[in-house]
Amino acid sequence: MTTNQGIHGAQDTANMLYQAGSSAAVATEDWKSPAFKEYFLDWAKAAQTARALAQMRIAVFGRMKGMGDIVGNDEMLLRLIGPEATYEGIGDVYKLMEKVSDSDIDAGIAEDRKNFEIASDLPAASHRYAMRMQLGFERFMSERGFHGFSSNFDVFQEDGRFEQIPMLAASNLMAKGYAYSNEGDVHAAVLVGAGxxxxxxxxxxxxxxxxxxxxxxLMSHMGEGNWKIARKDRPLKLIDRELEIGGLGNPPTVVFSAQPGPGTLVSLATLPDTDYRLVTAHGEVLDTEEYPDVPMPYFHFRPQSGIRQSMDRWMLVGGTHHQVLTLGGYARRWELLCDILQIEHVAV
Incomplete structure (x- = not known):
């Protein structure tokens, strides 16, 4: 018995780490068990995400006026969590759009035909323009080392050269793994990238x-959505979308409902004492019926604590009006990420 005192070494190491002010993840489990392997994978994913956040760069094109919960301290975000927010001119994207070749647009359209059921009344010229925007944004991020972007609707109309807002670009680029949010919400874009x-x-x-x-x-936004989360038993539709916001032409929009099952909603809240709090709601994406009159991604989400209690808590702890959804039972990964980043986590 005296030759097998492994717990002593772990206790000593943990004590020294604590005294040194260094945080560490702790899992008391048989290292050969499935539970230990699952925990280690969750922790490793959290560590990988923390490293990705330290290298993340988000391009920002404008910010929605009069919306307070999307405003944060970019220096604090860089210092405490890692991502760099850079404010860029939308004209630089337009210049790259002009350089996109017809053959590249043809290839993008062919990919859309594989992925979507395209509405017969979607004008070909509108679809091609949306693809030109997508390729312009993608080249902008690739050439300048960005991992995602956030744009406000108004910048496209104010610039005067754009025909649409980039609904299809946002959806396809999220599906390719880019970070994204609307309205200049850097925090939401960062969470998409983290997720x-x-x-x-x-x-x-x-x-x-x-x-x-x-x-x-009922979850939705103005027309953007990562169609990789779509339910498998219904077609993904690409439609000609009338949109009152933005003041431009109809943006081709992907329509789908999310795959039913467990999921987690997350929101990054800025605290008044120069810190962050991650607000999470673990629950269930419901088997949502089809809504023919909803021309954008949609689904119902039921928090584990119930919608009344969850929303009471959400608003009391500073949860924002934009959220990020990840499918599956991975709430612990978000908690472990908060531990690594040393920011507060509140489940509602």
Whole structure:
């Protein structure tokens, strides 16, 4: 017995780390058990995500006026979590759009035909323009070393040269693994990028309305969505979308509902004492019926604690109006990421 005192070494090491002010993950488990392997994978994914955040660069094109919860301290974000937010001119994307070749657009359209059921009334010229925008944004990020972007609708109309807002670009680029958010919300874009690494196929969304009968929130946004989370038993549709916001032409928009099953909504809140809090709601994506009159991605999400209690807590702890969804039972990965980043985590 005296030759097998492995726990002593672990206790001594943990004590020294604690005294040195260094945080460490601890898992008391048989190292050969499935539970230990699962925990280690979750921790490794969290560590990988923390490293990705330290290298992440987000391009920002404008910010929505009058929306307070998307405003943060970019220097604090860089210092405490890692990502760099850089404010760019949308004209640089336009210049790259002009250089996109017809053959590249043809290839992108062919890929869309593989992925989507394309509406017969979607004008070919509109689809081609949307693909030109997508390729322009993708080349901008590739050439300048960005991992994602956030744009506000108004910048495209204010520039005067754009025909659409980039709904298709946002959806396809999220599906390719880029970070994204709208309205200049850097924090939400960062969480999409984090979710891609931590779990895979993160999705930008928000709560459109509460359904008390379903005990859920109807989730959607203006038309962007990572279609990699779409349910498998319905076709992905690409439609000609009338849109009142933005003041430009109809943006081709991908329409789908999310795969039913477990999932986690996350929001990064800025605290008044120069710190961050990650607000999470673990729950279930419901088997959402088809809504023919909803021309954008949508689904119902039911938090484990119920929509009433969850929303009470969400607003009391500073959860924002933009969220990121990851599918699957990976709530612990978000908690472990907070431990590594040394930011507060609140589950609601």
């Amino acid at each position: 891609h690494v931590l779990v895979g196929d993160a999705h930008f969304t928000e709560m459109y309305s509460l359904d008390f009968e379903k005990d859920s929130a």
